[in-house]
Amino acid sequence: MFWLGLSLALVSALAVNWAYAKEHDAAADLPPLSFGELRKSLRLLLGARAWLVAFGVECAGWLVYVASLRLAPLALVQAVSAAGIAALAFVSCRGKVHLLSWRERSAVLAAFTGLLLLGLSLRGVHQADRPPSPLWVFVWLASCATGALLVVRVLPVARPDARFGLAAGLLFAAGDMSAKVIGYGGAWFAVLVALLVCYGFGTSVLQGAFQRGGALTAAGIATLTANAVPISAGFVLFGEELPSGAAGGLQVAAFASIVLSATLLGRHSL
Numbered sequence: 001m002f003w004l005g006l007s008l009a010l011v012s013a014l015a016v017n018w019a020y021a022k023e024h025d026a027a028a029d030l031p032p033l034s035f036g037e038l039r040k041s042l043r044l045l046l047g048a049r050a051w052l053v054a055f056g057v058e059c060a061g062w063l064v065y066v067a068s069l070r071l072a073p074l075a076l077v078q079a080v081s082a083a084g085i086a087a088l089a090f091v092s093c094r095g096k097v098h099l100l101s102w103r104e105r106s107a108v109l110a111a112f113t114g115l116l117l118l119g120l121s122l123r124g125v126h127q128a129d130r131p132p133s134p135l136w137v138f139v140w141l142a143s144c145a146t147g148a149l150l151v152v153r154v155l156p157v158a159r160p161d162a163r164f165g166l167a168a169g170l171l172f173a174a175g176d177m178s179a180k181v182i183g184y185g186g187a188w189f190a191v192l193v194a195l196l197v198c199y200g201f202g203t204s205v206l207q208g209a210f211q212r213g214g215a216l217t218a219a220g221i222a223t224l225t226a227n228a229v230p231i232s233a234g235f236v237l238f239g240e241e242l243p244s245g246a247a248g249g250l251q252v253a254a255f256a257s258i259v260l261s262a263t264l265l266g267r268h269s270l
Contacts, residue, residue: 005071006080008064013084015061017223019054020206021091024215026051027207035204045207055203062199066179074180075234075255076118078227082258083115085220092215104216107264111224114257117250131184132237137177140233141194144174152205161213162221164205169225171202176230180238227258 026048027033033041045051068077089100089108100108148167155163178195181188202222209218234240243251 001071005068006076008068009072009077009080010083012061012065012068013081014087015064016058017084017086017088017219018091019058019061020219020223021088021215022054023051023058023207024092024210024219026054027210030211033204033207033211041204041207065176066183069180070183073234073240074177074238075231075240078176078230078234079118079251079254079258080115082111082224082227082261085111085223085261088219088223089216092219100216103264104220107220107261110257110261110264114254114261117254117257120250130239131188132181132239136237137181137191140177140237141174141191141198144170144177144229145198148201148205159213159217161209161218164209164212165218165221166225168202168206168209168218169222170229171198171205172222172226173229173233175199175202176226177233177237180230224258224261228255231255231258 027045030044030048030051033044035041045055065077065081086108089104148170151163151167151170155166175195175198178191178198181191182195206218206222209222212218
């Protein structure tokens with residue numbers, strides 16, 4: 001069941017990142033979207049068939065992701081999900097890999113290296129997690145939401161697609177952590193409100209990022225931020241532990257590869 005969970009995480013990542021690339025193409029052709037004209041913006045998105053199809057695939061991929069969280073620890077699911085950036089890069093350049101910059105190709109390679117190292121680290125290793133403290137869950141979710149607001153309003157950055165992508169990633173990270181705790185059942189279902197709010201606003205902010213720049217920068221930074229923050233939460237909140245010996249070193253190297261991949265994508269824009 002553990003390996004099934006990681007396999008589902010990979011399928012989800014490929015579907016969601018394919019959808020991001022297609023959503024970018026559809027949103028880029030629309031008039032400017034704005035929270036100030038929310039109803040008009042929603043009508044524009046819902047009236048674009050290509051965007052609706054992509055969003056439907058994203059939702060299906062997210063449901064597969066939720067299933068993976070029931071079967072595997074959060075940090076490992078997020079590490080596998082980082083491999084989806086390869087699908088994002090391939091679709092965003094329409095299969096013409098030579099059009100990607102060296103930073104973008106290096107980012108994809110780093111994400112794949114992380115996935116390979118993670119696979120090697122899991123041989124013969126049992127991973128588990130436990131329900132976190134409600135107080136610290138609230139602190140993490142509030143911190144992600146506040147961080148997203150500050151990134152959009154305060155962070156000085158030359159290109160807004162990177163800024164909006166980072167904000168969307170923080171909101172998606174809060175939604176992913178909410179999805180994980182809801183899986184424990186009982187009173188944790190109260191977090192459903194946070195899940196809906198974070199994913200809703202995260203999706204909206206990401207469409208703004210798509211209208212401000214390229215899919216690989218906007219969705220790539222969003223995806224890797226949404227991977228890196230929950231990986232940290234897995235160890236801090238959910239009591240996940242690194243295996244001992246060489247396996248632990250491989251997992252650290254895998255997580256570091258994800259951070260490197262995000263840095264390579266963002267450095268060109270920040």
